[in-house]
Amino acid sequence: MSATENETLLRLVHVSKHFGDLKAVDDVSLDIEAGSVTCIVGPSGSGKSTLLRTVNMMESLDGGAIFLRGQMIGHELRRGHRVPVKAAVARRQTLNFGMVFQHFNLFPNYTALENVAAGPMLVRRTNKKTAHGAARRYLEQVGLGDRADHYPSELSGGQQQRVAIARALAMEPQILLFDEPTSALDPELVNEVLAVMRGLADAGSTMLVVTHEMRFAEEVADEIVMMDAGRVVERGAPAQIIHTPSTPRARKFFASVGTLAPSEAR
Amino acid sequence: MTAAPPTTRGIPVDDVSGQSVAALPIKQRVGVGSWLSIALAVFVGLVLIELLIFNDNWNWDLVFSYLFSQVILTGLLNTIVLTVLTTVLGLILGVFTAWCRMSRLVVLRTFALLYIWLMRAMPPLVMLLLVFFWGALVPRLGIGIPFLPPIFEVPTNELISRFSAAIIGLAIYLGAYSAEIIRGGVLSLQSGQFEACRALGLPPRLAYQKILGPQLIRVITPSMANEVITIFKSTSLVSVIGYTELLTTVQTIYARNFETIPLLTVAVIWYLVLTSLAMVGQSRLEKRFGRGFARRSTKKMTSVQATATTGTANVGH
Numbered sequence: 302m303s304a305t306e307n308e309t310l311l312r313l314v315h316v317s318k319h320f321g322d323l324k325a326v327d328d329v330s331l332d333i334e335a336g337s338v339t340c341i342v343g344p345s346g347s348g349k350s351t352l353l354r355t356v357n358m359m360e361s362l363d364g365g366a367i368f369l370r371g372q373m374i375g376h377e378l379r380r381g382h383r384v385p386v387k388a389a390v391a392r393r394q395t396l397n398f399g400m401v402f403q404h405f406n407l408f409p410n411y412t413a414l415e416n417v418a419a420g421p422m423l424v425r426r427t428n429k430k431t432a433h434g435a436a437r438r439y440l441e442q443v444g445l446g447d448r449a450d451h452y453p454s455e456l457s458g459g460q461q462q463r464v465a466i467a468r469a470l471a472m473e474p475q476i477l478l479f480d481e482p483t484s485a486l487d488p489e490l491v492n493e494v495l496a497v498m499r500g501l502a503d504a505g506s507t508m509l510v511v512t513h514e515m516r517f518a519e520e521v522a523d524e525i526v527m528m529d530a531g532r533v534v535e536r537g538a539p540a541q542i543i544h545t546p547s548t549p550r551a552r553k554f555f556a557s558v559g560t561l562a563p564s565e566a567r
Numbered sequence: 568m569t570a571a572p573p574t575t576r577g578i579p580v581d582d583v584s585g586q587s588v589a590a591l592p593i594k595q596r597v598g599v600g601s602w603l604s605i606a607l608a609v610f611v612g613l614v615l616i617e618l619l620i621f622n623d624n625w626n627w628d629l630v631f632s633y634l635f636s637q638v639i640l641t642g643l644l645n646t647i648v649l650t651v652l653t654t655v656l657g658l659i660l661g662v663f664t665a666w667c668r669m670s671r672l673v674v675l676r677t678f679a680l681l682y683i684w685l686m687r688a689m690p691p692l693v694m695l696l697l698v699f700f701w702g703a704l705v706p707r708l709g710i711g712i713p714f715l716p717p718i719f720e721v722p723t724n725e726l727i728s729r730f731s732a733a734i735i736g737l738a739i740y741l742g743a744y745s746a747e748i749i750r751g752g753v754l755s756l757q758s759g760q761f762e763a764c765r766a767l768g769l770p771p772r773l774a775y776q777k778i779l780g781p782q783l784i785r786v787i788t789p790s791m792a793n794e795v796i797t798i799f800k801s802t803s804l805v806s807v808i809g810y811t812e813l814l815t816t817v818q819t820i821y822a823r824n825f826e827t828i829p830l831l832t833v834a835v836i837w838y839l840v841l842t843s844l845a846m847v848g849q850s851r852l853e854k855r856f857g858r859g860f861a862r863r864s865t866k867k868m869t870s871v872q873a874t875a876t877t878g879t880a881n882v883g884h
Contacts, residue, residue, distance in 0.1 A: 357766060359762060388770075389770070392765075392768045395766065396768040398766070400766035402759060402762065402763065402766075405759075408760065408763065408782075409782065409859045410778075410781050410782055410856070410858050410859040411778070412859070419777070423773050424768050424770075452858070453859065469766075472767060
């Protein structure tokens with residue numbers, strides 16, 4: 302999954318998303334380089350998850366555009382305006398992204414192995430033997446080779462989330478999207494999921510991660526983007542943004558999550 | 568020679584460490600409630616025996632002589648055929664209606680809603696009569712554009728027989744009700760399941776077929792079983808349009824020989840048999856589509872569970 306350095310893989314240009322009067326995402330522009338890890342942080346309700354969901358078309362855009370390798374996705378040009386792409390095209394475009402949800406969203410009626418193999422078998426028409434073989438390898442990659450035949454209800458939260466990561470990997474996406482992957486987990490289960498994500502980052506995966514795990518963000522991210530009220534407040538290298546944020550809003554946020562001494566908050 | 572230690576109820580009083588108490592087997596507690604419930608069961612059993620066996624008015628000999636008679640079996644077969652065809656047609660209609668009801672297109676949604684509204688308002692008896700006498704309202708059925716000459720048409724009465732009227736009348740009734748049950752099932756699915764399907768790029772038809780559908784069937788099976796069982800009892804309504812099924816057959820017989828109770832008993836026995844079959848089917852469906860929801864308790868599971876806590880992430884590159 303590694304690519305040449307400094308190639309812009311994903312570009313968000315003036316992306317906006319409104320829910321009624323609420324500007325959930327308000328004019329956000331962002332470049333994601335191939336092989337980079339970008340962490341989006343910020344208080345709850347700041348639009349992090351919505352921004353992530355606009356990328357793979359879970360949310361429609363109200364303004365702006367998203368480009369993958371220079372190609373606009375989600376919309377196509379008409380004379381003087383744009384329209385959403387057809388459902389089949391949208392599905393093909395979403396295949397570029399692998400999504401990991403906060404609440405895992407595993408299929409409860411499928412075993413771990415079947416969950417991972419479902420996408421390749423149903424969408425890519427891979428035959429069962431190949432798909433199950435690959436699924437087993439992905440489960441081993443996330444450390445769950447011995448849980449292949451368990452149903453999600455028989456797995457811990459951390460194990461379920463690792464199966465969900467394997468399921469996303471099985472579609473061989475170009476970019477992995479993580480929507481607060483550890484927020485629904487008991488504290489002692491968080492690390493096993495972060496360890497898997499760290500491994501993916503080391504292997505050169507392009508990742509966009511909405512998270513509250515500041516230590517993970519600091520150690521793994523190439524860039525941290527801080528959002529508030531739908532806007533990007535500040536962005537930059539992890540050490541700089543976490544320990545010496547320049548805006549008052551960012552200083553207040555990082556003080557509240559404990560990476561900044563309260564005395565430095567103002 | 569030492570005397571045996573003093574005991575109460577066989578437990579040594581000086582058993583300080585509790586060893587001998589701990590060694591005693593544990594048995595079910597039998598209290599007043601247990602005895603009362605057993606007494607109740609015996610009482611109900613005796614009442615049933617008196618009612619069913621020592622009451623000559625049942626005329627069991629007559630019941631058994633009719634139970635497998637040619638006429639009754641023919642009526643039973645008609646009931647079964649009617650139920651099966653109605654159910655198949657009704658469920659297809661129900662799935663289609665539910666799909667329309669949840670469609671993005673407002674026209675489809677409205678049509679589905681109107682259809683469901685109409686069927687809910689209409690007593691099934693009226694429905695059957697309306698379909699059967701449709702010829703009186705529309706003498707010729709055809710395909711074409713209203714007010715223009717039809718492309719193709721046939722006399723309505725050639726299409727509508729007692730049999731087809733019975734099936735159509737009951738199926739469009741079941742279609743509306745099952746549509747709402749299916750929609751309820753879809754509403755009960757977690758929104759995360761739809762999102763996960765979308766994130767994997769699954770087309771909606773495949774998503775429903777492979778992933779959401781099975782979860783749906785698990786949820787809607789009990790209500791659907793209710794509807795289907797109701798339908799096979801509703802088949803008795805078709806007597807109004809002169810189609811003979813089980814209950815109509817029984818009625819014509821007791822109208823002749825006045826053995827009302829024994830003949831109704833024959834019908835009840837067959838209805839019980841059919842209901843039992845339907846319920847076995849229901850339980851099979853629930854097991855089949857309950858996978859992943861019910862806890863499994865096999866030996867393999869418990870041994871795996873023991874090592875579950877030691878599992879750590881092992882990331883390959």
